[in-house]
Amino acid sequence: MHKIGIDLGSSYTKGVIVNKKNEILDFYAVRTGFDFNKAATKILDKFSENYKFSSPVFTCGYGREQLNIPFIANSEIIALAKAVYHIYKCKCSVIDIGGQDTKYIKITDNGQVDKFKMNRKCAAGTGSFIEEIAFRLDITAKEFNQFAEEATEVFQINSFCTVFAVSEIIGRIKQGTSIQNLILGIYNSVIDRCIELSIIEDKLIITGGIPDSHPKIVKLFRDKFPSAESPEKSQFLAAFGCVLLNS
Known part of the structure; x- marks a missing residue:
């Protein structure tokens, strides 16, 4: 089952859907606005049009704990470092x-x-x-x-x-x-x-x-x-x- 990561930033909320091989299948970004949960829901709705994914979602950023859906919050610093090292090693x-x-x-x-x-x-x-x-x-x-x-x-x-x-x-x-x-x-x-x-x-x-x-x-x-x-x-x-x- 695919997994979703969401970075809930102050300006934009960014989401990716990733397969079992840790390959990004798709990505989507929306303006965060004042409601982090609403922004995250837009991401999930977009991905649900073409993919099935597991719960919980994995979050970071300013709004990482502001969701009404199951989530696991992560440090944005550590998450970004993990992704950069994954690419450049x-x-x-x-x-x-x-x-x-x-x-x-x-x-x-x-x-x-x-x-x-x-x-x-x-x-x-x-x-x-x-x-x-x-x-x-x-x-x-x-x-x-x-x-x-x-x-x-x-x-x-x-x-x-x-x-x-x-x-x-x-x-x-x-x-x-x-x-x-x-x-x-x-x-x-x-x-x-x-x-x-x-x-x-x-x-x-x-x-x-x-x-x-x-x-x-x-x-x-x-x-x-x-x-x-x-x-x-x-x-x-x-x-x-x-x-x-x-x-």
């Missing part, structure tokens, strides 16, 4: 860019979590920082990424706070600074906040919704860390790790 560092926080995880050569750190002080360096600026500029993630690809130079964003950064960007646009160069500066600002979490000494793996929808940011990480990679559909890795931990 080596010592590495992980930077996970989430909606409300950014996580740094150091994984040992036998797959254990050596240390981790989270940035929760403000939105800078998180997905919400990029999403809020994109919303204010009325551009999609695809357009945001394309503008950065077209940049000719990096404009330094001085404001770390989202509110002040938006004001700074709008002011600079009025002064004639290109939107392309500004957006490249936003990406670099996010990267700077991420790498402040820890010294990166090992192979770097970037995960989360931001590298999935903003591939340019992975390229910029690679400029600083040539070994940097981001696996396909990386925002689903924690959900996948929940299943791996219970296999």
Whole structure:
């Protein structure tokens, strides 16, 4: 019988359905909203259209214990590390860019979590920082990424706070600074906040919704860390790790 892992994040809820060989058969994500149970139910309803699966489901994330269905809750940090090690099978560092926080995880050569750190002080360096600026500029993630690809130079964003950064960007646009160069500066600002979490000494793996929808940011990480990679559909890795931990 197939198993389901669900990562109930602050912004999005991500689910995967996995077979007996620990292969992902399908994945699905929805906006979390205010009701974690409702978000998880949408995931289950989607999978039930094509698959049969066992109970309980395996959860992690902010809403991992907020369900009205049988579940086994897991640590998001350990689940993500489990999935990353399952793919790469080596010592590495992980930077996970989430909606409300950014996580740094150091994984040992036998797959254990050596240390981790989270940035929760403000939105800078998180997905919400990029999403809020994109919303204010009325551009999609695809357009945001394309503008950065077209940049000719990096404009330094001085404001770390989202509110002040938006004001700074709008002011600079009025002064004639290109939107392309500004957006490249936003990406670099996010990267700077991420790498402040820890010294990166090992192979770097970037995960989360931001590298999935903003591939340019992975390229910029690679400029600083040539070994940097981001696996396909990386925002689903924690959900996948929940299943791996219970296999």
